Amino acid sequence: PPVEVDATTLEPGTRLVQFGTFDSEGEARAEWTRLAGRFADLMAGKSLVIQSAVSGGRTFYRLRALGFEDEDDARRFCSALVIENASCIPVAHR
Numbered sequence: 001p002p003v004e005v006d007a008t009t010l011e012p013g014t015r016l017v018q019f020g021t022f023d024s025e026g027e028a029r030a031e032w033t034r035l036a037g038r039f040a041d042l043m044a045g046k047s048l049v050i051q052s053a054v055s056g057g058r059t060f061y062r063l064r065a066l067g068f069e070d071e072d073d074a075r076r077f078c079s080a081l082v083i084e085n086a087s088c089i090p091v092a093h094r
Contacts (some may be wrong), residue, residue: 002047010049012092012094014066016064016091017078038086039084043065046066048065051064064091074090074091
């Protein structure tokens, strides 16, 4: 299983990438498993972060990965996934 990091323990400004938002933690975990299988080499050494959020009275779950040296590293990672038609956006933890 992947190493999972609680989003509340991350320092503001920590570089992450976001793969998408999901209606449940289970859906987010399933997407992580799919991505880890499809992009095993790229996902090696990355930690799973699922962050809940509420907008408009609706709770959703952000699927993110931790394990980037800086913003450029996160951008390079996302570029490799986007080329393969996967969703990936570099973000900074708030």
